[in-house]
Amino acid sequence: MVRRGSVGVLVAMLLLAEPSVAYAEEGKGKGGFNGTDTQGGAKNNSVNAEVSHVRITGGGGKTKNTVKLNPKDPDWEAPACWYEPKTTPKELKERMDELKPKKPKKEEKEEKPILDPGTDATDLSNALLGQAKNVLDNYYQTDKYDNYNLDQQGKGMFWEGVRNPNKADDPASDKCSQHAIWVPEGKPPKDMPLAVSPKILAEYAYEELPIPGTDISLNPEDKQTVNLDTWVWLDKDKFKPVDVTASLDLEDGTHLSATTTAKPTSLTLEPGTDDAKMYPGSGKCVVKNGQLGEEYSAGKKDSTPPCGVRYLRASGQNGSYPLKATLTWDISWKGSDGTGGDLPSGTFSTTRNLTVKEIQSIVRD
Incomplete structure (x- = not known):
């Protein structure tokens, strides 16, 4: 033997x-022995990528303006590899x-x-x-x-290790280096911990979510004034739930899939100075009526912004305050076999440098 x-x-x-x-x-x-095939692109308003037989679809398509989330749990990572039915x-x-x-x-x-x-x-x-x-x-x-096992043709497949294309150079992908194993009728082997499953597909899809960069809207837009509220909000048409589906469909009838959904839930503001008042006081703006923050209009000049900042001191000549905005997305998934649950929330941050000046008389549009 x-x-x-x-x-x-x-x-x-x-x-x-x-x-x-x-x-x-x-x-x-x-594919080949423990090999990885990757193909991808945007087509028909969907993003698609193949890792062996796994396909990612949905989400409206990735663009150069989409970003990857940073999981709040520093110990969590998407799988670097897994085993799946691949070869007859x-x-x-x-x-x-x-x-x-x-x-x-x-x-x-x-x-x-x-x-x-x-x-x-x-x-x-x-x-x-x-x-x-x-x-x-x-x-x-x-x-x-x-x-x-030629006499078993059509009654199962050899399972092989494939690498997550986002982690092709990760040493952890070597965990799936075991030689091809025969599995009848597409049933995952019990002694293979990284056998493909809806949850593994959901975790892989996490990294494929087309998350828009955290681009905040402000009023005033460019120059802030001491003791004048700055309203902050997100475009509700741009910042809305997104999802992608990772699926495995083979000619032998094998079907597994999982849909991973990201939903924006809160926007945390950090003014870049202690001389500022936050709205709300915690600096954490939550979704209300389907929107994060509220767009400013002329009729609201005497109102307090539900999400924003008031600077109490000028930033100085040729100076500015770095306003940091961190958007948190809650992640959930649902598998084709009825399984599902939550994955670690993810964040993405952006910074706007704001110049704050002293002006005695203010007229606001």
């Missing part, structure tokens, strides 16, 4: 020797049949030891490929399975 560790080592050797086997030709949509017995067998060492050059008649200093790259590549292919052939043909 071939030990699991030996298979893993030789698979690694195989990948180093013949990288084209591990990764698909660009745009083809086929026929595909695995065909892949192995393609691993044929390159023919030596005609002028090279004398065989060289693998570690001979004179061994060229092609010889070494062929030697490593040959060793890896022999071990893997034995493993999938006789030791663990019967001829790649």
Whole structure:
């Protein structure tokens, strides 16, 4: 019996020797041993990206103005990798049949030891490929399975590790380096903790949410005045709940999906100086009537802003106060199997440098 560790080592050797086997030709949509395929773009008002067979849709499409949230829980991270059904017995067998060492050059008649200093790259590549292919052939043909489980074609798939494309260089993605495992009827194996599930799909979708940057509206817009309230609000048409769905649909009937939703819930203001009065006093503005803050109009000149700041001292000649605005988004998810729950809330901040001057007489539009 071939030990699991030996298979893993030789698979690694195989990948180093013949990288084209591990990764698909660009745009083809086929994967390799523990390989990752990524394709993406915006189309028909939706953002889509593929990690092997997983697809992200919805959210209205990412743009250059969207941002990623910073989870409030510093210990939480989206999964760096997971296992999913990826290869049929026929595909695995065909892949192995393609691993044929390159023919030596005609002028090279004398065989060289693998570690001979004179061994060229092609010889070494062929030697490593040959060793890896022999071990893997034995493993999938006789030791663990019967001829790649070809008689089970259409009754299940080999599950393989895939990397989260957002964490391709994260060492944690190496946790999914176990060789392909046969799983009948698409049922997740009990001894595989990172087997794809609605929750894993929801956590992956977290990073794909098209969150708009925290662009606040102000009145006065450019120059603030001592002891005059500055109204702060967010555009209600721009800052509204967004969601994306991560789904896995295969020809064998496997279907898993999860929809992750982000909802803006509060805007926290930090005036950049102690010489300021906040509205509300905590500086935390919450959603009211579906909006964060309230847009200023001429009829409100004698009203107190529900969200804003009043500076009590001028910022000085050529000076300014950095007004920091942090928008908090609550995150929830719902899976195709009825599961669901909350994920860590996320934030994104922006800073506006405000010049505050002393003016004795004020007329406000």
